[in-house]
Amino acid sequence: AQTVTQSQPEMSVQxxxxxxxxxxxDTSESDYYLFWYKQPPSRQMILVIRQEAYKxxxxxxxxxxxxxxxxxxxxxxxxxxxxxxDAAMYFCAYRGSRxxxxxxxxxxxxxxxxxxxx
Amino acid sequence: DAGVIQSPRHEVTEMGQEVxxxxxxxxxxxxxxxxxxxxxxxxxLLIYFNNNVPIDDSxxxxxxxxxxxxxxxxxxxxxxxxxxxDSAVYFCASSRQGWDGYTFGSGTRLTVx
Numbered sequence: 001a002q003t004v005t006q007s008q009p010e011m012s013v014q015x016x017x018x019x020x021x022x023x024x025x026d027t028s029e030s031d032y033y034l035f036w037y038k039q040p041p042s043r044q045m046i047l048v049i050r051q052e053a054y055k056x057x058x059x060x061x062x063x064x065x066x067x068x069x070x071x072x073x074x075x076x077x078x079x080x081x082x083x084x085x086d087a088a089m090y091f092c093a094y095r096g097s098r099x100x101x102x103x104x105x106x107x108x109x110x111x112x113x114x115x116x117x118x
Numbered sequence: 119d120a121g122v123i124q125s126p127r128h129e130v131t132e133m134g135q136e137v138x139x140x141x142x143x144x145x146x147x148x149x150x151x152x153x154x155x156x157x158x159x160x161x162x163l164l165i166y167f168n169n170n171v172p173i174d175d176s177x178x179x180x181x182x183x184x185x186x187x188x189x190x191x192x193x194x195x196x197x198x199x200x201x202x203x204d205s206a207v208y209f210c211a212s213s214r215q216g217w218d219g220y221t222f223g224s225g226t227r228l229t230v231x
Binding site for chain 2: 033044093095104106110
């Protein structure tokens with residue numbers, strides 16, 4: 001079974017600075033998808049960024065980028081120029097690509113609570 | 119597109135009562151997921167459907183929980199009878215097959231007293 005681990009329960013960053021959130025995962029599949037979700041105090045789950053495992057190029061969405069290391073099974077999220085609105089719980093997630101079961105299930109990590117200090 | 123719509127947003131009920139949570143999927147999505155979020159256990163997948171068919175309900179805590187998908191756009195999660203330990207935020211999410219992530223509803227915060 002796939003597992004996703006976020007080893008940092010809490011992180012903090014100064015406004016305008018850069019922060020990196022860590023995520024590792026375990027899988028026997030060669031093709032899969034990885035995601036970062038953000039959950040602000042409103043509790044809405046918001047998709048931040050996604051990465052296909054077969055793509056070597058790291059995904060980027062404005063101030064958010066990932067460092068995808070397939071061999072190491074690592075998928076970290078970098079937030080540049082941090083803003084107060086970035087404060088939230090961040091979840092790393094894995095989704096397989098094959099079959100009705102692994103291709104649908106999204107497995108989440110435990111989450112990292114990010115605080116942005118003014 | 120209105121997104122995934124959940125109702126109610128908050129529910130407070132007494133132990134032993136029946137609770138029904140509702141979810142409307144995004145048009146064109148064919149997978150539906152129910153998750154439960156608590157501080158202790160994080161996000162737990164309860165059950166999911168593909169094309170209205172339940173695929174995996176191994177996360178359903180016990181027989182008190184049941185879920186249905188009577189058509190391609192609507193699902194319910196029912197708890198009968200409810201217990202205080204069922205208090206949590208329940209999320210519904212929908213997806214297309216493939217590399218799309220899920221689109222989540224706003225969640226229902228359930229409190230059983």
